[in-house]
Amino acid sequence: MPHVMISSKKCTGCHMCELACSAQHEGAYRPSVARLFSECNPTTAAIKGHTCLQTGCSKCQEACPHDAIVTKEITVKVKGEFAGKEKIGGDTVRGYVLVVVDDLCTNCGECYDVCPTGVIHEHPDREVAFKCDLCDGEPQCIAFCQNPHVLAVDLKVDKKDKELAQA
């Protein structure tokens, strides 16, 4: 039951996750519209990851006056020899993800203001919100955090997801 987290301790600041994310969603490399980002200070080397906590947070969904952010069932497959599997107990995990329904979104901006990690925005080319959808179950950010000594971008499971699954 999945969301992506970036470990500030492990992350090296290579931004491969942002690049892969944008290529997957935008069809071109464009990290300024990546669905997650790693904030790096080059001088101090301090790093802070920003990712969507999905149903573990849900603030965007609660704030949306048009019910344009919906809970969708998803099965996440973790790609790669090293990533994720130990933590989620296997190659795949089922759960829920929050997705924007473009037709319902009016770009009112309520969700932009409440997101605690700053990962839901207005799309620069389309007047709708965009956010992480776990790549429909094959998160490219995790796949491209490939260095076995690093593995900073990883899948996490949260309590709310578990409750939802049991309900």
Add this chain to the structure above:
Amino acid sequence: MDFYKGKVLRIDLSAGTSAVELLNMEWAEKYIGGKGLLLRYMWDEVPPQVDPWAPENPVILMSGPFAGTNVSTTSRLVVGCKSPATGILNDSYVGGSFAPEMKFAGYDAIIIQGESPEPVVVTIRDDVVEFVPAKPKYWGLKTSQIEEAMRRDFDADAKTLSIGPGGENEVLWACLSTDQYHKAGRGGHGALWGRKKLKAIAVRGTGSVEIGDARAFLADMYRIHSEFVLTEDNLWANEEGTPVLAQVMSDAGVMPTRNWSTGTFDLVENINSDAFVRVRTKNRACYQCAIACRQFHEVDGIVGEGPEYETIALCGANCGIGDMAALVRFNHECDELGIDTISSGSVVGLAMDLTEKGVKDFGLHFGEAEGYVQAPSLITDREGIGADLALGARALAAKYGHPELAMEVKNMELPGYDPRGSFGMSLGYATSDRGGCHMRTYPIADEIVAGALPPDSLEGKAMKVVWGNPAEGMIGENFSAVKFAGIWCDFWAVTPEQIAQIFKHAWKREFTEDEVFQIGERIWNLGRLFNLREGVEPDDLPQKLYAEEGAHTTGASAGRAIGTETFKQALQEFYQIRGWDESGVPSEAKLAEIGVDVRL
């Protein structure tokens, strides 16, 4: 076209204007990008025989086609100019995140020409280019401070390429800095920026790099990373990084010690990889690099990246400094002032030598931290002994009547490999297209690291210097030229076959390994023509590094000498393999064969 933005930003500092031009795609097809495309632009943009300090001498920033994609290590930027230090071409490479950001802003290259009447900072946000006065706020700032100021005043996500006080004061080995610890270190681009009164270029890009079928490319890059990048052959850089070379080179008698008076450093265990691993705090990566080789350390309250091997060799062993705290402080000073550590360590070691030989007392002594740690700021300000040291190794040694003590080639101070312990390096230094440099060919890999070829023979080495020995990971000049067109970093030991696989994505056609090598040969010959046009010194290196009487008397390489005749013969063999005449001029037949499109 996919991968390229197809645009060049031309900045005229004299007029305070900018213009956008189309990238010459005919040249890009022949010379790829990076080093190759840079040299082709330099051929047209640098007026023949121009005074390097003149406003007409441009500085060109060139990216590679894969900057801003998932191709590991190819985020590098190359900076080119006719060097004020050497008078020939200089291509200096820097990692970090500047080149990808430049591409996201919409430009493959930036050509900087002219000279600003007043100190200036140029900011670029996508297609908006602004000239901001650098005084009083920015001029004089150290490298970390100017980057911080750009993030504060211009854009929180700005990537900045800047000079420190070293560049402002036109020190001949002043760097360009980005992400603070990344330096386009060699050749004095920083000095030229100082002359042009350009403090910094800060860029923010929100656009994209198009690649055609993105999901297919992602899938192939995932495979390539698993199979070729994140392998044992490359991960040494993540685990230990270049400090791992310190013990190896000292043991082989290759580490320049006490101004190149021996090749083995008795105090190496204080500054080798084991010593640095104990004070390591974290690893960081350049943009789009899965390897993450940048090692951060904390010593005596100084937190920062490095030192890398070249700094350990030149600023450590070459100055007799086996004191990690002093070495880290020296490195930190150089980083903040924006001056190259190789040249700084070389010059300080030379001044120590002149002092100890009783020629001139600079108050600097081998192994003494006092005086040594102040040297970078004295050089930068040309204050006290700094005025002499800022002359550079060649002019300093000549001034005090001992030219034989300056360890440089074509007025660029030599890096951390003594050819008396690895003979192939002698040809590498002599024939490097930018003067004393270890990055054009690296026979050390064959002779010391892999042990595949004897280090104390030049037999067959000319061929290796030209073509390399990919099976043993040894890079030859032709291959380094195409690799730096990519622009791949040396820490992915990429092969011609892997390059061909990735090129295929950009040009939508098959590439053969032969073709990859030929592009490299084309680029190398273009560089040679440029240097001949501008007037290059004969290919040589300090005589004691090959003459019989120059052999070391101590250390692991003691008693070994190439021999003057053997060296001269090997150089002629090199010219023959290259299809150049006995003075190193490429033949018409060779130029036609490999498709070089310019002539002297």
